[in-house]
Amino acid sequence: MIKDYAVGIDIGGTNTKFGIVDRHGIILDQGRMRTDAHENAEDFIEELYSHLTLMIATHGGNEKFKGIGIGAPNGNYYTGTIEYAPNLKWKGIIPVADLVEKKFGLPTKLTNDANAAAVGEMMYGAAKGMKHFITITLGTGVGSGIVIDGKIVIGHDGFAGELGHVVIRPGGRLHKGTGIRGSLESYASATGVRETAIEFLTQDPDAPSLLRNHSIDDLTSETVFKCAEQGDAIANHIFEFTGQILGEALANFVMFSSPEAIVLFGGLTKAGDLILKPTVQAMEANLIQIFKNKVKVIFSDLQEADAAILGASALVWE
Amino acid sequence: MIKDYAVGIDIGGTNTKFGIVDRHGIILDQGRMRTDAHENAEDFIEELYSHLTLMIATHGGNEKFKGIGIGAPNGNYYTGTIEYAPNLKWKGIIPVADLVEKKFGLPTKLTNDANAAAVGEMMYGAAKGMKHFITITLGTGVGSGIVIDGKIVIGHDGFAGELGHVVIRPGGRLHKGTGIRGSLESYASATGVRETAIEFLTQDPDAPSLLRNHSIDDLTSETVFKCAEQGDAIANHIFEFTGQILGEALANFVMFSSPEAIVLFGGLTKAGDLILKPTVQAMEANLIQIFKNKVKVIFSDLQEADAAILGASALVWE
Numbered sequence: 079m080i081k082d083y084a085v086g087i088d089i090g091g092t093n094t095k096f097g098i099v100d101r102h103g104i105i106l107d108q109g110r111m112r113t114d115a116h117e118n119a120e121d122f123i124e125e126l127y128s129h130l131t132l133m134i135a136t137h138g139g140n141e142k143f144k145g146i147g148i149g150a151p152n153g154n155y156y157t158g159t160i161e162y163a164p165n166l167k168w169k170g171i172i173p174v175a176d177l178v179e180k181k182f183g184l185p186t187k188l189t190n191d192a193n194a195a196a197v198g199e200m201m202y203g204a205a206k207g208m209k210h211f212i213t214i215t216l217g218t219g220v221g222s223g224i225v226i227d228g229k230i231v232i233g234h235d236g237f238a239g240e241l242g243h244v245v246i247r248p249g250g251r252l253h254k255g256t257g258i259r260g261s262l263e264s265y266a267s268a269t270g271v272r273e274t275a276i277e278f279l280t281q282d283p284d285a286p287s288l289l290r291n292h293s294i295d296d297l298t299s300e301t302v303f304k305c306a307e308q309g310d311a312i313a314n315h316i317f318e319f320t321g322q323i324l325g326e327a328l329a330n331f332v333m334f335s336s337p338e339a340i341v342l343f344g345g346l347t348k349a350g351d352l353i354l355k356p357t358v359q360a361m362e363a364n365l366i367q368i369f370k371n372k373v374k375v376i377f378s379d380l381q382e383a384d385a386a387i388l389g390a391s392a393l394v395w396e
Numbered sequence: 397m398i399k400d401y402a403v404g405i406d407i408g409g410t411n412t413k414f415g416i417v418d419r420h421g422i423i424l425d426q427g428r429m430r431t432d433a434h435e436n437a438e439d440f441i442e443e444l445y446s447h448l449t450l451m452i453a454t455h456g457g458n459e460k461f462k463g464i465g466i467g468a469p470n471g472n473y474y475t476g477t478i479e480y481a482p483n484l485k486w487k488g489i490i491p492v493a494d495l496v497e498k499k500f501g502l503p504t505k506l507t508n509d510a511n512a513a514a515v516g517e518m519m520y521g522a523a524k525g526m527k528h529f530i531t532i533t534l535g536t537g538v539g540s541g542i543v544i545d546g547k548i549v550i551g552h553d554g555f556a557g558e559l560g561h562v563v564i565r566p567g568g569r570l571h572k573g574t575g576i577r578g579s580l581e582s583y584a585s586a587t588g589v590r591e592t593a594i595e596f597l598t599q600d601p602d603a604p605s606l607l608r609n610h611s612i613d614d615l616t617s618e619t620v621f622k623c624a625e626q627g628d629a630i631a632n633h634i635f636e637f638t639g640q641i642l643g644e645a646l647a648n649f650v651m652f653s654s655p656e657a658i659v660l661f662g663g664l665t666k667a668g669d670l671i672l673k674p675t676v677q678a679m680e681a682n683l684i685q686i687f688k689n690k691v692k693v694i695f696s697d698l699q700e701a702d703a704a705i706l707g708a709s710a711l712v713w714e
Contacts, residue, residue: 152686161686162685162686209552210551210552224652224653226544226549226551227547229545231544231652231653232654233528233544233653233654233655234527234528234654234655234656234690235654235686235687235690236654237654237686237687238651238652238653238654239651239652239654240651240654240684240686240687241651241652243651243684244647244648244651244652245644245647245648245682246566247566248564248565248644256684256685258681258682258684326563326566329562329563330562330563330648331652333556333557333558333559333561333562334542334549334556334557334558334559334562334649334652334653335542335549335551335556335652336549336550336551336552336553336554336555336556336557336558337551337552338552363576364563364576366558366561366574366576367480367574368470368479368480368553368555368558369553369555369558372552372553
């Protein structure tokens with residue numbers, strides 16, 4: 079019997095999304111549940127099974143399914159384990175792929191959530207048909223997935239592609255999660271943009287800005303975007319500063335793997351040209367001649383809500 | 397007939413080295429000639445042929461040879477061309493692999509010289525049996541070769557792995573060749589060490605140092621090494637500073653491809669622990685938890701004079 083469908087599961091710190099996906103990347107059915115409602119992975123998988131077993135039955139049962147793909151923080155492709163994920167309640171090394179495979183009776187693959195997103199871009203998104211590209215997710219944090227020769231780079235230990243943690247401003251802003259100073263994530267994430275906003279407003283307390291109409295709690299990357307759109311100088315400067323740092327980092331990535339394109343994804347991309355223009359400019363300024371004007375920097379065209387499920391399901395077809 | 401031998405050719409800006417290599421990495425015969433004595437690649441290949449044709453004949457003629465491997469600056473593996481190499485007299489895009497293949501009547505592969513060195517390490521050197529590693533050559537400049545899943549990373553355009561040009565000190569020291577500020581090569585090369593020495597001696601003109609017994613022209617990385625060995629404080633500080641920057645860069649590379657090892661090669665490695673210790677310390681300090689104490693940083697055990705020929709020849713067996 080032809081295996082027409084895959085299950086895609088995206089495990090996040092708060093929510094888990096799951097869905098039934100066909101070979102064309104159409105999500106036929108989907109749902110979500112709380113990840114953090116379960117103190118251990120076994121209970122979590124019980125609830126996940128209760129939701130998905132109905133969906134699977136509706137679409138012809140296990141025999142129509144090629145397998146299950148899971149994207150998860152600190153997911154290890156080689157072992158199918160989630161290892162010491164700081165955002166999950168489950169501690170240590172959890173053999174999630176094995177547990178799911180046994181419970182569902184379907185072959186199960188697991189990888190880092192950012193790597194899953196890159197597989198999704200390659201199969202269904204902006205990187206369709208590309209063999210060399212990098213995806214950068216600019217969300218609460220900065221995630222990445224690197225594709226070389228049509229394959230996700232997972233490295234010696236299964237954890238490659240942690241580009242959010244490269245140091246781009248030595249001695250710079252402290253990252254509270256890692257204790258390292260000056261990493262890309264400290265600047266080019268929603269959290270980073272918020273910190274930059276607070277810094278800029280504090281450094282120059284007399285400069286007028288629409289941002290001052292917002293409370294500190296309300297000073298999100300969305301607020302900065304809205305103020306920048308209205309022509310606010312400080313808000314615009316925040317995106318220039320963020321794009322400068324992101325662009326320098328992208329130049330370094332290009333000199334590593336020379337990709338055809340870099341696909342940007344996540345909340346910060348809503349700022350459009352406000353973030354894209356300074357990013358591309360800084361990238362080009364820091365590339366050596368042989369790489370100049372070669373590398374496309376593009377936004378993902380996948381819906382953010384769908385991308386995680388699609389990416390995870392794509393592991394099954396890979 | 398069994399093809400027992402390969403020709404390895406390393407084209408450098410000044411000299412070209414060539415040799416006959418067997419499958420075990422033994423160099424049976426070798427020679428060298430001036431690269432810069434020839435205004436165009438055709439004349440260069442004529443002279444190269446005149447030397448090598450005798451060697452090939454001595455070892456049983458073309459039928460005993462599997463092919464020719466060439467390492468060259470700005471060598472493109474996909475096309476076999478050397479493209480706009482700043483250190484060569486031959487301008488533009490030169491189809492060197494094609495020209496050599498026609499002249500010699502043997503299958504010819506060409507790649508970047510630093511990538512060839514990495515292939516040599518994988519087949520005959522410190523990275524034997526490894527599938528994920530990075531070689532960094534700390535010579536006059538900084539070269540690199542990246543191996544993922546047992547394959548050299550050449551990227552979308554054939555030019556990947558230019559890690560000497562990543563920016564590690566934004567706004568830092570100007571690289572005269574590229575016009576970019578703060579690249580790894582500006583600091584962690586023989587040239588960079590010399591510049592650091594001049595900077596340190598100038599910044600602190602009253603501090604005593606054995607380095608002051610040398611003229612500016614004589615202030616090479618070797619001189620700095622010798623003075624550091626004798627306990628000179630400034631000379632030691634120069635290596636700590638260089639290792640700090642190199643280590644930060646290595647941490648960033650680890651977060652990209654998560655290699656099993658980083659193999660250091662070239663003149664600066666003669667400084668041994670003086671450069672290795674601060675490098676490893678800075679690398680570890682900048683790695684996130686999942687990568688700490690996992691990645692070996694080791695020196696190449698290939699003879700510098702042989703490595704280039706071995707690496708180039710290894711392309712033939714790859």
